[in-house]
Amino acid sequence: METSNPANFVGHCGLYCNACGIRQGKIKNAVKNLHNIIASYGFDRIMPELSQWEPSFKHYNEFEQVMNGLVKLFGDCPGCLQGGGDPNCKVRSCAKQKNYRTCTECSEANNCENLAPYRKYYEIALKSIKQNDIRTYAEEMQKKVDKGYSTP
16 A cells, blocks of 8 residues: 555544654654663662662563563554554444445544544544545644544
8 A cells, every 4th residue: 555645644534644653653652761761870780779769669560561562562563554543343344344434424424433532533524524635634633633633
């Protein structure tokens, strides 16, 4: 799939993948920054000593495992249509089953329980995609992303 076409980053639910903080590397960068800060102060080397004053530091190794797990799971997302995102996404499964590019093609979309978590974004996408087309919506979203827009 061509990755230079912004429309290829519109998920079945209408979310624009390039606006996602995970795809933008926010988790990966936050973990990297925290690792750098911890290392610059040498905290990683003196955790056993620090745990005498703060008992939670006894769990530093588990904390490292969690941070590494965050990067492993959320570090690099290729986008929904390229296999990224939730592998058990009900929206993706439904859209593929119905052979829809996006849920905007579905007559049940306005009341769909699968879309409930994405409702506020989806309604904007639905309106834009229906009024214009998916490519125009994606190009507009990419302009916002280029100016710093990101979803949580």
